[in-house]
Amino acid sequence: MSRLYPFHGGLKTVRHKTESNQWPIQQAALPRWLTVPLRQHIGAIAKPLVQAGDRVLKGQMIGQADGYISAAVHAPTSGVVAAVETRPVPHPSGLPDLCVVIDSDGEECWIEHEPVDYRALHPSELRNVLRNAGIVGLGGAAFPSAVKLNLSGQCEHLDTLILNGAECEPWITCDDRLMRERATGIVAGLQVMTCLLEPREVLIGIEDDKPEAIAAMAEACAGTGYQVRPIPTRYPSGSVKQLVKLLTGKETPVEGLPVDVGVQCFNAATAYTVHRAIDHGEPVISRVVTVTGHVSQPGNFEALLGTSFADLVEQCGGYREGVERLIMGGPMMGFALHSDEVPLTKAANCILAASAAELTPAQPVMPCIRCGACVDVCPADLLPQQLYWHARAKEFDKAQDYHLFSCIECGCCSAVCPSHIPLVQYYRYAKNEIWAQEKEKQKAELARQRHQARLERLEREKQEREAKLRQKAPAKTIKAAEASEAGIKLDIEAAVAHAKPHPPSSISSRAEEGESITDYSARTPALPVAEGGNQEPEPLSSKQDA
Amino acid sequence: MRFKIVTSPHISQDVSVGQMMRRVLYAMIPGIAALTGFFGWGILINLVIATAVALLAETVMLTVRGRPLALHLSDFSAVVTAWLLAVALPPLAPWWLTALGIFSAVVVAKHLYGGLGYNPFNPAMVGYVVLLISFPREMSTWLIPHGLGQPHALSFLETLRVIFNSEWPARFALDALTGATPLDALRTQIGLGLTVTGIRNSPVFGIIAGQGWEWAALGFLAGGLWLVYTRTADWRIPAGMLGGLAIIATIFYLADPQHYAPPWFHIWSGAAIFGAFFIATDPVTASTTARGRLIYGAGIGVLVYIIRGFGGYPDGVAFSVLLMNIAAPAIDLYTQPRVFGARRG
Numbered sequence: 001m002s003r004l005y006p007f008h009g010g011l012k013t014v015r016h017k018t019e020s021n022q023w024p025i026q027q028a029a030l031p032r033w034l035t036v037p038l039r040q041h042i043g044a045i046a047k048p049l050v051q052a053g054d055r056v057l058k059g060q061m062i063g064q065a066d067g068y069i070s071a072a073v074h075a076p077t078s079g080v081v082a083a084v085e086t087r088p089v090p091h092p093s094g095l096p097d098l099c100v101v102i103d104s105d106g107e108e109c110w111i112e113h114e115p116v117d118y119r120a121l122h123p124s125e126l127r128n129v130l131r132n133a134g135i136v137g138l139g140g141a142a143f144p145s146a147v148k149l150n151l152s153g154q155c156e157h158l159d160t161l162i163l164n165g166a167e168c169e170p171w172i173t174c175d176d177r178l179m180r181e182r183a184t185g186i187v188a189g190l191q192v193m194t195c196l197l198e199p200r201e202v203l204i205g206i207e208d209d210k211p212e213a214i215a216a217m218a219e220a221c222a223g224t225g226y227q228v229r230p231i232p233t234r235y236p237s238g239s240v241k242q243l244v245k246l247l248t249g250k251e252t253p254v255e256g257l258p259v260d261v262g263v264q265c266f267n268a269a270t271a272y273t274v275h276r277a278i279d280h281g282e283p284v285i286s287r288v289v290t291v292t293g294h295v296s297q298p299g300n301f302e303a304l305l306g307t308s309f310a311d312l313v314e315q316c317g318g319y320r321e322g323v324e325r326l327i328m329g330g331p332m333m334g335f336a337l338h339s340d341e342v343p344l345t346k347a348a349n350c351i352l353a354a355s356a357a358e359l360t361p362a363q364p365v366m367p368c369i370r371c372g373a374c375v376d377v378c379p380a381d382l383l384p385q386q387l388y389w390h391a392r393a394k395e396f397d398k399a400q401d402y403h404l405f406s407c408i409e410c411g412c413c414s415a416v417c418p419s420h421i422p423l424v425q426y427y428r429y430a431k432n433e434i435w436a437q438e439k440e441k442q443k444a445e446l447a448r449q450r451h452q453a454r455l456e457r458l459e460r461e462k463q464e465r466e467a468k469l470r471q472k473a474p475a476k477t478i479k480a481a482e483a484s485e486a487g488i489k490l491d492i493e494a495a496v497a498h499a500k501p502h503p504p505s506s507i508s509s510r511a512e513e514g515e516s517i518t519d520y521s522a523r524t525p526a527l528p529v530a531e532g533g534n535q536e537p538e539p540l541s542s543k544q545d546a
Numbered sequence: 547m548r549f550k551i552v553t554s555p556h557i558s559q560d561v562s563v564g565q566m567m568r569r570v571l572y573a574m575i576p577g578i579a580a581l582t583g584f585f586g587w588g589i590l591i592n593l594v595i596a597t598a599v600a601l602l603a604e605t606v607m608l609t610v611r612g613r614p615l616a617l618h619l620s621d622f623s624a625v626v627t628a629w630l631l632a633v634a635l636p637p638l639a640p641w642w643l644t645a646l647g648i649f650s651a652v653v654v655a656k657h658l659y660g661g662l663g664y665n666p667f668n669p670a671m672v673g674y675v676v677l678l679i680s681f682p683r684e685m686s687t688w689l690i691p692h693g694l695g696q697p698h699a700l701s702f703l704e705t706l707r708v709i710f711n712s713e714w715p716a717r718f719a720l721d722a723l724t725g726a727t728p729l730d731a732l733r734t735q736i737g738l739g740l741t742v743t744g745i746r747n748s749p750v751f752g753i754i755a756g757q758g759w760e761w762a763a764l765g766f767l768a769g770g771l772w773l774v775y776t777r778t779a780d781w782r783i784p785a786g787m788l789g790g791l792a793i794i795a796t797i798f799y800l801a802d803p804q805h806y807a808p809p810w811f812h813i814w815s816g817a818a819i820f821g822a823f824f825i826a827t828d829p830v831t832a833s834t835t836a837r838g839r840l841i842y843g844a845g846i847g848v849l850v851y852i853i854r855g856f857g858g859y860p861d862g863v864a865f866s867v868l869l870m871n872i873a874a875p876a877i878d879l880y881t882q883p884r885v886f887g888a889r890r891g
Contacts (some may be wrong), residue, residue, distance in 0.1 A: 007886070014557065094551070170557070241886065254887040310547070319547070326549040331556040340547050352556075360558040364617050367663030369563055371829040372780060375836070380886040385834055386878075403885045411555030418561040419663075425553045 002229060005249035007242045009379040010234040011412045013170050013332065015209060016358075020292040021173035025181055025300045028315055034076050034102045034306030035343040036062065037089045041136040042143045043069035050100060054081045057111035059283055062100050065131055071144045071346075072134040075102060076285040076304035078109035090309070090328045090342040092335040099343065102306065113281035118192050123150075126196060133277035134284040134346075139164060139175075139238070139267035140329055142347040145274070148264055149196045159262035160248050161199035163190055163271055165206040165213060166231060166238030169330025172350040174288040175268045177300045179206065179213035183220035186268050189275035190226065197264055202226040203247050204268075209233040235332060236410040240265050242379050254406050269349075289348055293327075294320045294355040303344050309351050310340040319353055327352040331359075332411040366419035374413035374423060380406045384413040388423050391430035396437070399430050407431075563662075567622035569778045570824065573769030574629055577820065580765040581633065584691040584758030587705040588637030593629060595641050595709075599648040600628035607657035623662050627651050630670035630824060634817060634864075635677070636688050638700075638708050638724075643684050647673035667871045668831045671864040678864065690725045691758025728756030729816045729860040732807060741804040746811075755814035763819045770823025779827035782836060786843020787822040787850075788813055794851045806855070818850060821863035831871045838874075838881035845870045845877075 039045040046063030050056060056075040063073030079102045087099040118126050131146040151158060163186070167175045179186060194202060204221065206214050208230040218228045231237050231246055241252040243265060250261040258265055269288065276282045285305055289312065292298035296317025303312055309326070313319060327334040328348055352358070374384035382403055390399040404427060413423045582589045604624035608615050631647050651673030659665040678685050700708065700715065700723070707713040726734065728751055735745045745751075752760050773779040795809035812818060817825070826832065826846050833842035846866040853862025884890065 011559075245886075251887045253889075254885060256887065323547075324550055325552060325556065326547075327554075327556055329554075331554070333554050334556070335554060336551045336556070337549060338551060339549065354556060359556055360560075362552075363562070364614070366563050366617070366621060367661065369566075369663045369830050370832070370834050371566065372834045372839075373561070373777075375834060375883075376777075381883045382885060383835065383878075383882060402882075403888075406885050406887065409554075415555050415558040416561060417558070418563045418566055420558070420562070422553060424555065428553070 002227070003249075004229070004231060004246055006232075007237075007245045007379050008381050009377040009412060010236060010242070011377055011415060012233070013235045013415070015233075016171045016292070017173050017176065017209065020171070020290050020298040020300060021176050023299050025174075025177050025288055025302050026315075028301040028303035028307060028312060030077060030104060030106065030108065030304065031307050031311050032104060033082070033308075034079075034104060034304060035087050035308065036073060036076060036100045036102065036306040037087075037343060037345055038063040038073055038098045038100065039089075040073060040142060040305070040345040040347060041071040042141060043067065043071065045098060046070060046073045048084050048098070048100060050075075050081045050084065052081055052083050055079070056081060056102060057109050059113055059285060060111045061132065061134075061283070065134075065144070069144055069147055071136045071142075072132050072283070073100070074134055074283040074285050075100075076306050077102065077104045078107050079104035088339060088342050090337055090345060090348060094338055099306075115281050116278050118195060118278050123196055126192070130274060130277060132283070133273070135270065135273050135277060136284070136346050137267050138269035138273065138287055138346060138349065140333075140347055140349055142345075145266065145270055148259070148266070149193060151197060151259070151264075154257075154259045155262055157262065158197045158199040158259075158264055159201070160244075160264075161190075161194060161197055161202045162243060162247055162258075162263060162265040163202070163204040163226075163268055164238055164240070164243055164265055165204055165210075165217065165268040166243055167210070168207055168233070168235045168238035169332050169334075169350075170235075171292050171352050172290050172330050173292075174290045174300050174349050176210045176213050178272060178288050179210070179268055180216045182272055183213075183216040185275040185279075186217070186271045187220040187224060187226065188279055189271035189273070191224070192274050192278050193266060193271065199264070204228045205231050205237070205243050205247050207231055207233045207237060235412070236379055236408070239379065239408055239410060241408070254403065284346060287344070287346060287348070289344060290350040291316045291353075292350065293353040293358050294323045295353050296320060305345060306343045308340070309337070309342055309344065312344065312351060313340060313353065320355070322355040322357075323353045324356060325354045325359060327354055332415070333409065363420040365421055368417075368419055368421060371418060373416040373418060377412040377416050379410060379412065380408055382406060384423055387430070388421060388426050391426040394433070396430055396434050400434065404430055404434070563621045563623070566778050567626045569773060569776060570626050571622065571629060573773045573778075574633065574766070574824065576768050577762050577765035578629075578633060580758075580762040581637075584761065585637040585689050586699050587702045588639075588689070588700075588709065589633070591705060591709055592632040592635050592637065592639060592644055595644045596628035596632035596635075596648050597625055599645045600624040600652050603649055603652040604657075607653055607661075611657065611661065613661065618662065621662065624652055624656075627656065627669045627673075631673045633820065634670070634674050636685060638687065638689060638705070639684060640712055641709050643677060643681060647677045649673075650676040663830055665830060668825060668828050668867050670828075671825060671867045674864045675868060678859070686726070686730065687724050688727045688730075689723055691756075727816070727860060728759055729854065732815075733854070733860045736805065742807050743804065746807075755811050759816075760814050763814050766820045766823060770819065773823060773827070779823060780829075780839055782839035783827045783832055783843040784822035786840040786845075787826050787847040788818065788843075790844030790847025791818060791851055792847070794848050798851075798855070812851060812854070816854070816861035817863040821846070821850070821867065825863060825867055826870075831867075831874060833874045833877045833881070835878055835881040835883060837883075838877040841877050841881065842870050842874060845873060 038048060044066040047066045048063055050062045056062060058078045060075045061072050062075050065072045081100055082103045083101040086096040089097045116129055127146045127149055135145045136142040165175055165179050204217055204226060214228055214230050221228055229247055236242055237246055244258045244263050245251055248263055252258050253260055273284045286302055288300055288302050290300050291312050295313055301312060326337045326340055328337055329350055368385055370385055378384055386402045387399055387404055407427045409424050411424050601624055608618050628648055631651055635644055651669040655667055655669040655672035656665045704715045732745055751757060754760050774781045791812055792809045795812040798806040799808050826843055833839050849866035849869055850862045853859055853865055
């Protein structure tokens with residue numbers, strides 16, 4: 001048994017795993033309509049490659065990754081594109097997003113695809129294969145995996161590759177079932193990742209309430225050198241930074257990534273999609289999702305992306321009486337949905353239909369009594385009561401002094417608060433306000449720069465105009481004007497010198513006069529030169545070069 | 547189907563302010579039982595008066611401030627304040643003394659500062675200090691521990707008459723029943739030049755500390771440990787306070803055992819144990835960081851010793867707690883934990 005490095009805080013939560021993990025993963029039925037969002041990942045929305053009326057094949061790319069941090073989207077089945085339009089999607093904002101709606105033909109007609117010999121490929125080619133397969137982190141964050149599989153510029157050498165099979169949130173069991181049933185596939189995917197990252201060690205962290213998954217993964221890892229590490233069941237052990245600490249003892253720096261300390265972490269389900277992409281040539285068009293809570297037959301389903309939540313709940317025998325809340329993700333960090341008419345996305349690991357029995361009854365909020373229960377459970381070692389205090393008072397700079405942005409929004413503090421204060425909500429609010437202020441600041445800065453640029457341009461134009469006028473005017477006039485001006489100046493200076501009680505010596509006086517004259521005459525002809533310097537600084541330097 | 551939108555987390559643990567406060571009340575029962583056993587009905591009568599006045603004051607203040615009555619009355623915080631203060635009062639304190647103390651605690655120290663969660667000073671100790679400074683004679687008239695069932699014990703009715711009418715029962719002389727507390731006795735007699743060993747032989751003292759008192763301390767210790775076990779109180783505050791008191795007492799005791807009482811006597815005397823587990827642990831007015839709580843507790847312990855040994859009062863828990871209340875925000879500021887991922891050092 002290797003050493004673990006416990007993180008501070010965390011919670012023993014209710015588990016509720018057995019409701020859904022007692023049965024094998026079921027194949028969800030093919031729905032008539034599939035609504036595939038083009039943004040199922042962190043980063044830029046995929047560019048649609050199809051339009052209404054196009055026929056698509058299963059696995060055909062319908063959205064192209066737009067930029068480095070983006071991911072491709074594929075048709076989950078064959079059929080006809082009915083529309084490319086904004087539809088409701090499962091997102092905390094509740095805002096709709098651009099989706100490709102496919103009217104499936106029921107044929108499940110695959111596009112041509114074949115396994116890839118990843119060992120024969122250059123790493124960047126291999127990453128491209130994965131990018132084009134639409135692989136993102138399936139643990140919930142949905143960050144494009146190809147980015148994380150490219151170490152260049154991020155870290156010299158990777159010490160540890162971690163496979164996250166912790167699944168610490170209550171109710172969710174999709175990774176548990178996947179590891180039990182498809183361990184060899186996960187390990188095959190892990191091998192591809194190992195090939196790209198060349199880590200010194202590969203650790204697989206699984207909470208010890210999943211002995212079957214631990215056994216299955218250990219068996220599949222036999223001969224690979226990958227180590228399965230059972231970890232104590234303690235929420236949020238599946239949070240990346242906490243898992244990295246737990247397994248390696250390394251703390252990811254504030255505002256840093258695990259890769260900064262030579263560790264990279266992927267979800268077990270992500271490794272499985274890598275295996276499908278490489279060994280079968282299949283892009284990410286489905287995922288395993290836990291449908292549980294207050295439904296007739298909770299379970300895990302391998303469902304096509306774009307299948308509506310309502311369809312999936314229907315396949316569980318429908319809602320039982322009294323469902324109050326529909327949650328995507330777990331009860332600690334998942335977000336509530338307005339409606340079940342939203343499509344399954346890559347990030348959706350769990351659909352939790354919660355009745356009063358699964359939820360904690362809403363209780364009136366009391367004042368904070370500074371008991372410090374939140375401090376005891378905070379896995380980021382923050383002082384949640386201080387963050388709350390400042391967030392509530394809108395003292396956002398002070399909230400940042402207390403490291404607001406180190407908060408991972410795990411919800412432990414809210415869960416133990418005897419005053420029932422929705423602490424996490426205050427932190428989200430404060431973060432959003434700060435982001436909004438940042439944006440305002442950037443906007444103001446941009447406006448300032450534009451204004452500055454405009455002033456400079458106007459000045460330049462004015463000077464150009466003046467210079468042109470001067471060039472057009474006869475040289476004599478200028479000289480005459482100069483002479484008369486200089487004459488006036490001389491007169492004045494002579495008068496001043498005369499008026500002085502102890503006039504300086506004639507030499508110095510002359511020198512002064514001479515200076516002032518040369519000074520003045522030097523100024524006027526200098527203008528066109530300066531002008532020219534402004535416009536084209538090159539000639540002089542090119543001459544020097546020559 | 548349409549659903550309600552609520553932000554995460556969607557589950558929480560079954561905890562509440564009311565539950566925490568009730569636990570504090572339960573934990574006080576063994577100590578109160580011991581006190582009642584040694585000092586008679588007065589203890590319980592004080593508790594009832596204090597509770598009634600506290601609830602009344604709380605109701606009036608909540609109404610004036612426009613706060614929901616049922617919600618805040620059911621948090622039991624006023625009752626906790628009432629009990630903490632009542633236990634610290636002399637068993638035969640006149641009713642108005644108790645009422646005035648509670649008024650200062652609940653109305654002034656708590657609600658005028660913003661109510662539950664906003665008071666910078668421990669309300670019960672503010673009430674206690676107001677009384678101690680304003681009515682030193684009433685506050686130092688303690689009974690000799692002749693408890694229930696003993697020949698010198700006052701009956702329930704006699705106690706009521708003393709408290710409400712200041713009507714002293716004819717069958718006793720006042721001096722026969724009242725006397726100095728053990729800490730008071732120690733203080734006066736050391737002042738007279740007696741040695742600690744000599745003083746300790748007087749009948750006021752029991753096995754470790756004051757007779758009767760030591761049993762009450764044991765009761766509060768039991769309740770306090772239960773509070774720590776249930777995590778209602780953070781262990782660091784009592785550990786810090788008793789540790790601080792023990793360390794400074796040991797230093798002086800080792801330097802001159804004839805002049806300074808031993809550390810176990812100090813820990814077991816007066817309000818040290820009660821204060822460590824029940825008063826100093828009031829979360830609102832204490833430090834909130836882990837290291838801060840140790841420092842906060844230790845500060846109280848040291849101040850208690852200084853006031854006992856060199857100050858003008860026989861015991862100093864109330865003053866020490868209030869002094870450290872002032873220091874708590876500064877302690878918090880300088881004892882922030884290292885955030886996950888921040889550089890060490």
